Amino acid sequence: MEMKSTAAAAAAEGEGFTGWAGLWSAVASLLFLFSILKEFIPFQLQDYLAALAGRLHALLSPYATVTIDDQSSDYFSGNEAFLAVEAYLSHACARRARKLRADLGKDARALQVSVDDDQEVIDSFRGATLWWYPSKKTNRSNVFSFYPGEDERHFYKLVFHRRHRDLVLDDYLPHVLAEGRAVTVRNRQRRLFTNNPGADWAASEDGRVWSHVKLEHPSTFATLAMDPSRKQEILDDLDMFRDGKDYYAKVGKPWKRGYLLFGPPGTGKSTMIAAMANFLDYDVYDLELTAVKSNTELRRLFIETTGKSIIVIEDIDCSIDLTGKRKKKKKKVKVSDKKKMMMPPWARDEDEEKKVTLSGLLNFIDGLWSAHGGERIIIFTTNHKEKLDPALIRRGRMDMHIEMSYCCFEAFKVLAKNYLGVEEHGLFGEIRRLLGEVEMTPADVAENLMPRSKRKDVDACLVRLVKALHEAKEKAAAAAGNKEDDDSSTSSSEDYDSDEDGKEKQ
Template identity: 45%
Template sequence: MEILSQMWSFLGLLTVLQNILPSQLLSLLHSFYESLQDFFSPYSYFEIPEFNGYCGVDVNDLYRHVNLYLNSVDPSATCPRLTLSRSKTSNRISFTVAPNHTVHDSFSGHRLSWIHHVDTLQDSLDERRSFSLKLPKRHRQTLLASYIDFVSARAEDFERVSRDRRLYTNNGHASYDSGWVSVPFRHPSTFQTLALEPELKERLTEDLTAFSNGREFYHRVGRAWKRGYLLHGPPGSGKSSLIAAMANFLCYDVYDLELTKVSDNSELRALLIQTTNRSIIVIEDIDCSLDLTADRLLKKKTSTPLMAENHGEENGRVTLSGLLNFTDGLWSCCGEERIIVFTTNHRDNVDPALVRCGRMDLHVRLGACGVHAFKALAMNYLGVESHARFGEVESCIRGGGALTPAEIGEILLRNRRDVDVAIKAVIMALQASLLMADRESDDRGRMPESIDRKLLESPDNWDSSPGKFDGKKRKEGSTWERKVKFFVRLKSLTKSDSGRRGRD
């Protein structure tokens, strides 16, 4: 009781002194007390406020990294009180350390602590937040820099895989505030569900992985950290699905750039500046978006290149030179870790300057559905890995049956309740595509009489028969040889199908 009485007396004395002494002297005494405490304490403390300075406008990026890092290590194991939150556009629960609570961590065999301070400002509803890092004083020189770098790297990796990805499109007002509007990006396409041949999948995933991990390489060789992909192929070959799979694989945002909404080259540059790092910039149907080839024709007609350039700017539109600077000029280096993707149905219609190496680094040809791609579709839509009639499908595909993944996917979707009916429908569609291709070749011209005589011979004797063709006739003969081989394969398929029906 005597000790408690003395403590109450001491506290009363402090209260009286606090009311009597001036604030400047109290502040000086408080600083002296903290210095004395730091001198005898075996730990060092480092404050990381939420904002830089005192205006509360410039956000401290290190505070955000610490918050992300603590989420990545799951502080629920060491902190008894956490604040949980979840946004409307995300299914992930995020953690925040409760005010004035501590999270313990370890690094290089040393024990460290993070203390989350939240103070309410006087005569205001605003709060001042900060993290305090506690680490051993005698090891602070060796621990501080390496540990902060580790926290930032871990936070960036966690942000990449956990943040809400967005799909952006330009709204035609890049000169005002922001030229992009966005929605949550939740496309389900992945490389596991994509209808591609295994070799192409492996090639793409390895290239994307090497790019995302290539920060030091690109800086060392002096190149902008970006990469270009040209996806070309017929409609329905899976170009858009591949872009979505790339975004999900890398956890990147997607910027769908509509060139017809861009007024001129200045607006195009403004849109580029407003894109974020770790993003995929997509221009679909590059050959149809703008008549870029007209720029080259215009330069040929004008007397000087300067006149041609002025004419393009007077029209107030995006020119070929502006798009080239967008993909590979100085303005393309204003950000890092970006992928630029062009898609087209007709590669030959794209200006060669747009698709050269350095701008479009990787050209990906997407065409008719292959055997492995069909099996992936059958697994996705029907849930089967094998079927008795897969061999017939493979024969039709190898025989020249050409259907895009979208066409086969629609057939499987329509008949997904009956696996046998779905596979049979695919076989019939492949056979129909074979007949259609043959009919189109018939419309191009009448069969030459010399080739007609060769049809009477066995296909195995075509190369050894004395009536070989030279020059143009040789080229025509090879086309009709493929046609006859088609009839031979189709006849064998018909026989096998009729024999199966007879047994049934």
């Protein structure tokens, strides 16, 4: 009996093994057959079958999936969530992946390691296990493209058990976004942007309206030649702005601030901008207004800027006519349609509506579009504040007016410490007196303090500055004397003319 039962069990086991072997053989045959038939199945049908298999898997599987695409529904920008997830995985989970990808990003300070495509990365959060799968998909289209990269989509798939749905959606994903943004800020290299001409936007591969380089200006508030009390006032204002997100929301204002820097050339306006960017750790967008052809282009440029940035328009009084005064309309010469078609595009349209206007710039500063993105600083610089339209620089648009004036003694002491490493010297008294009598820019003072050799002869540098101040004083006195002579001669001429007119009347 035992032998029969043993034989029966062995037979049953053999039949079971044979059954499983037959099943796997059938599956293998189906896969092989499908791989052959796949060549003859239209890719539209393949996508339909794949989608059908996905729905069937979703019904039977206890796991849920979240897909984060690199393409955003916002026309003007990429998917910030995708970039945040990429940064988070690179920082927190990349070491657990078997296959990594290293790249020196153009905006990164160091080599960036990220998870390669189709690699599983396991993460845990409050007792829940989660799986990340970076992947890409090529758009199988019959349309020829000059930019093949546009046909390739990258995405991340997050897989988790359905019982953790609320935890993932309410807590885990916000945690990933916050950590990813923080990592991006820590790793990124600050950038200096300039706007591309509008005619080049459509010709570029991705329609880029800004080009950039690394921002490596060494200026700081510690090295800025300025009155210390005024410098501290600016620092406090910047500090308040940087931490004022909740305050701005409370008072109902967009999170932005405007600064007007005005003063003679060489007084440190550009240096001040660099010091602000280094203090706040912001990018700088240097907007060349003469390259912008319309208010629409100006709006597009503003939309393409990011938060944590400084938008600069230097020498705004020279960039474009923004006096607000109406010009007399020129008599238009009627041009035939045929002749107009033969003209180049930039010469066809002379309508004022196609130009950047004062109204368009005002909307750029504090219109509805100004609230886009948040955490922005707008800076105008000018050598002639009196030439600007009052509407452009009123409070609320240019909130803080900063005069960059001639070098005072306190600013000189900063320059002497920076360039020569001295804080006290016997010539400081004479220099204080001369700076009170002579107008000299910080740039000229710094040039005279610049050592001419590696020995850094402090006495020689200070003597050179004293000599330059005396020469400037003599030139100023001579110029004032010539002006008095001109005024007196003009007055005498006017008196003579009035006497002659009186004689003629008699």
